[in-house]
Amino acid sequence: MGQIISLTSQDGNQLSAYRADPTGTPRGGLVLVQEIFGVNSHIRSVADKFASEGYLVIAPALFDRIEKGLELGYTPDDVKRGVELKGKVSLDQALTDVAAAQKVAAEAGKVGIVGYCWGGLISWAAASKADGFACAVPYYGGGIQNMIGEQPKIPVMMHFGDQDHSIPLPEVEKIQAGHPDIPVHVYSAGHGFNCSERGSYDADASAKAYERTLAFFRQHIG
Template sequence: MSETATIETLSDDGSFSAYVARPDGTPRAAIVVIQEIFGVNAGIRRKCDRLAEDGYLAVAPDLFWRLEPGVELDPDIEPEFKRALDLMGKFDQDTGIRDIEATIHWIRRSEGVEKVGAVGYCLGGRLAYMTAARTDIDASVGYYAVGIDNLLREKHAIARPLMLHIPTEDGFVDAETQAAMHEGLDDHPKVTLHDYPGLDHGFATEFGKRRDEKGAELADARTADFFARHLG
């Protein structure tokens, strides 16, 4: 069952919508699904629905609401891809983390689900890392996270488990950046990195030409096991 919820900001200066997918029966835990640069589109909603099928309460907040509420873009359509890049350039990531934190609070307060994880993709993968460092999230997963090398200074604040999926041929994350991620995080007791040789950015998307079926299934199986262990 799915619905749209309204969540108040932490500073009470506004509210934003979130796609909510509910499992049958009592949720085993909750997971915040953090969007790519394309908004809460059909692919992100499908991620939520799949998590609900696995017994989780899944919530995808509209993080671009201050720029263009309800925007949904298709990465396979060039003008929409360019529009998404423009939105990402205007997006305030620090404020976005506060909205993710508001979503975590809403889940615990309004839904009564104490254990909360997060999973994010692309920009959302970066935000999942930031969420692990800046909030009390119980476990986080980032797929093809961008720009983690300039966030390594925050790694000491990561106190709960974090998993990152890294495609080695990511067109937005070069080999030097990937090396910096490994150098900075391989010895972190709470962080697990998985490389996916030959795969590109977006390999685990639900729809469209970017998906690699074998790679997506492997990463998603690792994510499912990770959440089962840390949100159980």
């Protein structure tokens, strides 16, 4: 369903992206922001799934700034490598690359942004700092608790797991208290519960979050 395309960011950075096109007329566009593991098989499968629902999906390879074509798995060594790479890409750089993806996704009309793990944080930042998005859905974005003061310009929905050791439940509750107008869904699951390639995958939580996310996109994108 998908193909690899090239993007050029405003600062001149050239990066690849996975593009998944729907069948027929698109409902709208989505920018899908990766975990710390690159645009790997899991991220591509999520892009394909949203495309099957009618969205043009663009998943930019944010690690291309450091190492082209990098795909990681979910071993402890992969996690360590992903954390190292994330530390070499600033939030501003990531948002610049996300903006390049948004321009392509806008071919389909209104554009939403959805992100997982590191991508969840970037999606939260995009909701207040970026232009051109209709809505944002961060999944278990580590670091959002440190950016509670951000004020989104667009509708936002969040997903967390109550067994996420990297984002303890008290931190999620701080986010809820700081933004009582934002729907924050908490599941009986751990970090990365949406990823079927991780040991923390939870099919029930993943399905519920996806159903809610899809309804949110239908409401704000089409």
